[in-house]
Amino acid sequence: MTIPTTTGAIEMMDDFLVRAVLAGIGVALAAAPLGCFVVWRRMAYFGDATAHAAILGVALSLGFGISVFAGALAVALTMALTVSALSGRGYAMDTLLGVMAHSALAFGLVAVSLIKGVRLDPMTYLFGDILAVGKSDLAVIWSGAMVVLGLTIWRWQALLTSTLNPDLAYASGINPKREQLVLTLGLAVVVAVAIKVVGALLIVALLIIPAASARALARSPEAMAYGAVGIGTLSAAGGLWASYLFDTPSGPSIVCVAAVLFLVSNILGKTRATG
Amino acid sequence: MRLLTISNMSVSHGSTSAIKNVDLTIDKGEIVTIVGPNGSGKTTLLRAIIGALRPDSGTVLRTAGMRIGYVPQRLSIDPTLPISVSRFLSLPKRRSQKDISNALGLAGADALDHRPMTALSGGQFQRVLLARALLENPDLLILDEPTTGLDQPGSAALYGLIEELRQTTGAAVLMVSHELHVVMSASDRVVCLNGHVCCHGTPEIVASAPEYRALFGSGTQGALALYRHEHDHQHDHDHEHTHDHPHDHGSH
Numbered sequence: 001m002t003i004p005t006t007t008g009a010i011e012m013m014d015d016f017l018v019r020a021v022l023a024g025i026g027v028a029l030a031a032a033p034l035g036c037f038v039v040w041r042r043m044a045y046f047g048d049a050t051a052h053a054a055i056l057g058v059a060l061s062l063g064f065g066i067s068v069f070a071g072a073l074a075v076a077l078t079m080a081l082t083v084s085a086l087s088g089r090g091y092a093m094d095t096l097l098g099v100m101a102h103s104a105l106a107f108g109l110v111a112v113s114l115i116k117g118v119r120l121d122p123m124t125y126l127f128g129d130i131l132a133v134g135k136s137d138l139a140v141i142w143s144g145a146m147v148v149l150g151l152t153i154w155r156w157q158a159l160l161t162s163t164l165n166p167d168l169a170y171a172s173g174i175n176p177k178r179e180q181l182v183l184t185l186g187l188a189v190v191v192a193v194a195i196k197v198v199g200a201l202l203i204v205a206l207l208i209i210p211a212a213s214a215r216a217l218a219r220s221p222e223a224m225a226y227g228a229v230g231i232g233t234l235s236a237a238g239g240l241w242a243s244y245l246f247d248t249p250s251g252p253s254i255v256c257v258a259a260v261l262f263l264v265s266n267i268l269g270k271t272r273a274t275g
Numbered sequence: 276m277r278l279l280t281i282s283n284m285s286v287s288h289g290s291t292s293a294i295k296n297v298d299l300t301i302d303k304g305e306i307v308t309i310v311g312p313n314g315s316g317k318t319t320l321l322r323a324i325i326g327a328l329r330p331d332s333g334t335v336l337r338t339a340g341m342r343i344g345y346v347p348q349r350l351s352i353d354p355t356l357p358i359s360v361s362r363f364l365s366l367p368k369r370r371s372q373k374d375i376s377n378a379l380g381l382a383g384a385d386a387l388d389h390r391p392m393t394a395l396s397g398g399q400f401q402r403v404l405l406a407r408a409l410l411e412n413p414d415l416l417i418l419d420e421p422t423t424g425l426d427q428p429g430s431a432a433l434y435g436l437i438e439e440l441r442q443t444t445g446a447a448v449l450m451v452s453h454e455l456h457v458v459m460s461a462s463d464r465v466v467c468l469n470g471h472v473c474c475h476g477t478p479e480i481v482a483s484a485p486e487y488r489a490l491f492g493s494g495t496q497g498a499l500a501l502y503r504h505e506h507d508h509q510h511d512h513d514h515e516h517t518h519d520h521p522h523d524h525g526s527h
Contacts, residue, residue: 040356161367164352170327171345172367172411218357219391 016131017244023133023141024236024254027194027206030145032228033152034186035207036214036221040163043183045094046083047204049101051191053079055108055200058125063115069140073192079104080184105200128199128251130240137196144193148186155182160221198251209258210235216269231261276303278341278415278447279324284333286316286323293319295471296333301415306441306448308458310481311468312490317451318348320468321419324449341415344408344446346401348419352392360395361388364407374410381443382406383436397424401433409440416440418450430454434461455491 038047054072061071083100087093112122124132133141152159162169162176169176187207194203214227239254246253279301286293294316301307309317322328324335325345352358364375372388379385384402387395395403401421408416418437422430434457441448452458458465459478466481467473473486481487 040353042353157367157369163356164358164363164366165347165350167322167325167327167347168345168350168407169367170322171325171343171417173326174367212355215355215357219359220362221356221358224357 016133017240019133019135019138020130020240020250021237023130023138023197024240025233026138026141026145027190027197028210028232028236029229030148030152030186031190031194031203031206032210032214032232033225034148034183034190035211035232036225036228037152037159037163037183038187038204038207039211039215040221041183043187044204044208045097045101046080047187047191047207049083049097049104050076050080050187051195051200051203052101052105052108054191054195054203055122055125056104056111057108057192058195059108059111059115063111068196069144069192072195073188075104076191077185077188080188084180084184124199125195126199126201127249128195128197128202130197130250130254133196141193141197144189148189151182151186155179159183198254202251202255205255205258206232206235209255209262213258213262213265216266217272231258231265235261276338277301278303278338279449280334280336281324282334282336284323284330284335286319286328286330288319292470294323294468297468297472299466299472299475301447301449303414303447304441304445305463306438306450306461307464307466308462309449309451309466309468310453310455310458310491311473315469317468318419321345321417321449321451325417338414342411342413344411344413344416346404346408346416346418346421348423348451350400350404354393358392359388360384360390360392360403363392363403364410366407368410370410375406378406378409379403381409381440383432398429398433401425402436405433405436405440409444413444413446416446416448416450418448420451420453422452422454430457437461 038044054076057072057075058068059071060075061068064071079100083097086096109122158169158174159179159182161172161174162179166176169179190207191200191203194206198206210228210232211224213231214224218224218227235254235258238257240250242248242257243250243253277300279299281297281299284297285295297320299307299320309320311317319328323330325343326335360379361372361375364370364378370378375388376385379387379402382402382405384399384406387399387403390399392400392403401424405418405421408418416437421437422433425433437448437450438461440446459482462478464476465478466475467484467487467490469490473490474481474484476484
């Protein structure tokens with residue numbers, strides 16, 4: 001009876017691999033265009049703070065028995081809004097973010113250890129466990145990703161104008177603070193859906209690396225966003241394939257592939273510029 | 276026609292007051308220039324008009340449907356953001372290629388459409404900013420030190436262009452400038468600002484006002500006469516003679 005068992009195992013494997021790839025692509029779709037704005041506006045540390053806070057959200061949601069997605073989203077959003085509100089009020093932003101990002105992470109890890117009755121491996125949420133993504137997770141990831149992608153496309157012109165110069169936006173009747181809020185909101189949703197895929201420590205990598213890779217080859221903001229989507233998708237699929245092939249952790253493998261693509265595109269960009 | 280009425284407006288940055296009790300009106304087609312020392316609240320006034328700053332008290336009344344074209348003092352484009360001139364001009368509203376070429380032509384920046392913004396010289400950059408403001412089809416053109424970073428022929432050409440645009444488009448112009456002699460010749464009215472409106476009126480009135488002389492000395496009146504002459508002379512040359520020199524708008 002070895003043959004049917006093997007077929008069953010392969011079917012099962014295919015199933016979770018397909019789900020994992022779909023989850024990775026979903027996150028890449030939303031993260032890549034948003035990541036362009038994170039790069040252009042130099043918000044990388046802001047993304048870190050939001051992502052690290054999500055760990056605290058995971059702990060709280062396990063403690064209160066609500067869904068991990070809802071808990072992570074709520075805390076990530078709170079963190080993002082707090083940071084947004086504090087920005088431009090004379091605080092040294094990088095210091096403030098450093099304090100908030102790492103204390104949120106530390107409090108989150110401590111809170112996880114204190115939860116009674118739940119044995120949770122924090123590694124799952126620090127590095128993600130994309131292979132454990134179920135059908136309902138997939139639905140949450142794709143709904144979240146589509147909302148963020150839709151929001152980014154809808155606000156694209158206004159976001160781009162505000163990014164170039166807030167006063168240009170004001171003069172045209174756009175409120176750059178509202179656009180900043182759109183980005184903050186999008187970032188919190190991406191963090192909440194991606195925490196299971198790449199984990200809190202590597203989410204920002206998925207935002208930034210595809211966008212930065214696309215920058216080397218792009219000549220317009222839109223080309224950079226499309227390029228980032230392509231590179232993000234390729235990283236997700238390639239990383240999962242590599243992790244299956246070499247039996248390596250999936251989240252970090254995805255980021256490694258993205259990093260290699262960053263190197264390749266930058267070398268290509270340099271040779272094209274000089275050659 | 277009245278475009279803008281500011282009455283008794285005060286604006287502060289946090290706890291420090293920037294401008295106090297400012298009254299100002301702008302009518303269609305006139306050129307009004309704001310002069311004043313550093314930190315006198317010139318940019319603050321402009322930013323309150325475009326709605327970027329909320330006044331603590333007083334009112335800014337814009338005529339319904341009035342369109343503003345704004346040229347900021349500084350605009351640095353992050354090197355990570357690849358953007359061409361024509362894409363930049365399509366913000367925040369999408370513009371047709373024809374409108375873009377027209378606006379670039381009006382601003383004296385023809386054929387720059389496909390250049391990356393970061394590859395423009397200082398003078399070209401200012402003209403592209405002006406073209407973007409013109410695409411709004413403005414009733415009021417607001418310029419914050421539009422000649423920052425330009426050499427003297429370049430800035431003279433730009434002021435000539437602004438005056439020309441006032442005539443061709445009928446837009447009113449409100450600008451901030453440090454170049455007193457240019458201001459005095461190119462403006463219908465001058466507002467001298469130093470935290471409040473010190474004096475206000477035609478260039479001749481302001482130049483002879485004791486408040487203005489206290490701020491800028493009396494030497495500028497001589498410069499005024501001198502510049503009037505130069506300005507008339509240069510007007511026919513158009514802007515072909517701009518001596519733009521390359522300015523790096525961010526390195527890679």
